[in-house]
Amino acid sequence: MFDEISPTYDKLNHLLSGYQDNRWRKSAVKYLQFLQHEYPFILDLASGSGDLGAEFLKLKPQKIFSADLSLEMLKIDRQKLPEDINYPVKAEAEHLPFKTGYFDLCGIGFGVRNFENLDSCIIEICRVLKPGGRFVTIEMFKPAKSGLTNRSFRLYFEKILPKIGNTLSSSNFAYDYLFESVDNFITVQSYENLLQKNGFKILRSKNNFLGIVNTVFAEKM
Numbered sequence: 001m002f003d004e005i006s007p008t009y010d011k012l013n014h015l016l017s018g019y020q021d022n023r024w025r026k027s028a029v030k031y032l033q034f035l036q037h038e039y040p041f042i043l044d045l046a047s048g049s050g051d052l053g054a055e056f057l058k059l060k061p062q063k064i065f066s067a068d069l070s071l072e073m074l075k076i077d078r079q080k081l082p083e084d085i086n087y088p089v090k091a092e093a094e095h096l097p098f099k100t101g102y103f104d105l106c107g108i109g110f111g112v113r114n115f116e117n118l119d120s121c122i123i124e125i126c127r128v129l130k131p132g133g134r135f136v137t138i139e140m141f142k143p144a145k146s147g148l149t150n151r152s153f154r155l156y157f158e159k160i161l162p163k164i165g166n167t168l169s170s171s172n173f174a175y176d177y178l179f180e181s182v183d184n185f186i187t188v189q190s191y192e193n194l195l196q197k198n199g200f201k202i203l204r205s206k207n208n209f210l211g212i213v214n215t216v217f218a219e220k221m
């Protein structure tokens with residue numbers, strides 16, 4: 001599916017998020033700078049077309065590994081980042097082809113929701129990070145069951161967004177999948193609990209939009 005939507009992915013991301021997606025990535029990187037940690041080796045996991053990796057360049061890394069399942073996405077990623085720093089790798093989050101304790105930072109932008117076995121991916125991410133390494137997740141989490149947020153979420157994600165997304169991407173289902181993947185995902189609170197259970201300390205959790213789009217900063221203990 002991600003191979004299929006790769007040509008229109010960036011444009012639609014910007015349009016459907018009201019041009020906020022890059023703002024969320026930038027603000028995540030600003031906070032990582034504020035933490036005053038060194039980030040020589042960075043993993044941009046589920047890197048897609050490389051927008052988060054491109055922001056990570058501001059952290060002055062020696063190497064960024066862009067890891068994704070989709071070759072078509074990696075081809076676009078390759079064009080966005082300098083080739084002496086960026087190492088695109090076809091890999092799945094469940095089995096990362098990296099040494100234990102190698103990375104100073106792992107970032108995932110709008111990726112964890114797609115992982116089939118989230119627990120084992122979190123364990124893998126913890127493995128490849130150095131102790132004290134940082135893990136940042138930007139994601140659309142399932143909103144709380146009731147209230148205005150839930151009703152607005154359903155109206156926009158279930159009714160409006162699939163019509164625009166499927167038409168503009170020429171896909172019959174990709175943007176229906178987006179609604180289902182958020183609706184079937186866990187809340188940000190459950191995600192934080194999962195990280196804590198698997199060796200991370202939560203540093204900060206930022207609500208970017210209606211409690212649906214959140215950025216979670218964690219540290220490997």
Ligand SMILES: C[S@@+](CC[C@H](N)C(=O)[O-])C[C@H]1O[C@@H](n2cnc3c(N)ncnc32)[C@H](O)[C@@H]1O
Nearest residue numbers: 002046047048068069070073092093109110114
């Ligand atoms: C919504 S895109 C996000 C791209 C990018 N990180 C961003 O900020 O826009 C999700 C990406 O996750 C990748 N993906 C899905 N499941 C994966 C897995 N198990 N391992 C690695 N990548 C995966 C897809 O191929 C896709 O490129």
